Amino acid sequence: MSVDSWRTTYKGIVDERILARLSYEKREDKWRNIFEKNNPSHINFVAENEEGEIIGYIDGGEERTGRYNVESELYAIYLLQRYQRMGIGEKLVRKLVKELRNKGYNSMLVWVIKDNPSRTFYEKYNPVLLDTTFIEGLKVEEMAYCWRDLSVFVE
Numbered sequence: 001m002s003v004d005s006w007r008t009t010y011k012g013i014v015d016e017r018i019l020a021r022l023s024y025e026k027r028e029d030k031w032r033n034i035f036e037k038n039n040p041s042h043i044n045f046v047a048e049n050e051e052g053e054i055i056g057y058i059d060g061g062e063e064r065t066g067r068y069n070v071e072s073e074l075y076a077i078y079l080l081q082r083y084q085r086m087g088i089g090e091k092l093v094r095k096l097v098k099e100l101r102n103k104g105y106n107s108m109l110v111w112v113i114k115d116n117p118s119r120t121f122y123e124k125y126n127p128v129l130l131d132t133t134f135i136e137g138l139k140v141e142e143m144a145y146c147w148r149d150l151s152v153f154v155e
Contacts, residue, residue: 005078013115014138043099047088055083058092072105097153107148114141125152
């Protein structure tokens with residue numbers, strides 16, 4: 001799921017050779033380790049279709065760098081292309097934010113590839129742009145968005 005999502009989401013944004021080299025086995029091992037570690041600072045959710053197949057996931061927790069005076073971070077969220085624009089991503093984000101708030105976090109950071117069209121999803125919640133960086137290995141620019149008050153995600 002992770003590899004397929006990367007290949008459709010970042011097609012035309014990330015070099016095709018990089019996307020072609022993505023390994024299902026390595027990505028599966030990476031995410032299996034994250035989910036199985038049951039790290040108390042990580043919050044993970046998956047979305048499934050009616051057949052019980054994983055169609056998306058979200059991963060977040062404590063902000064990893066300590067550089068931005070932000071308590072938590074949305075590490076990753078991906079949905080298979082055919083399930084995008086159906087409100088599933090928003091439900092995953094709201095679920096993550098609810099858990100972050102339950103753990104006492106009030107602010108959140110997310111890194112988004114600048115040319116990712118899904119960036120507008122985050123922008124509708126009026127984030128503050130904190131930083132930008134160039135990821136040499138992917139040859140893309142990434143932006144750090146922040147929300148100082150997570151109540152913006154509460155219905």
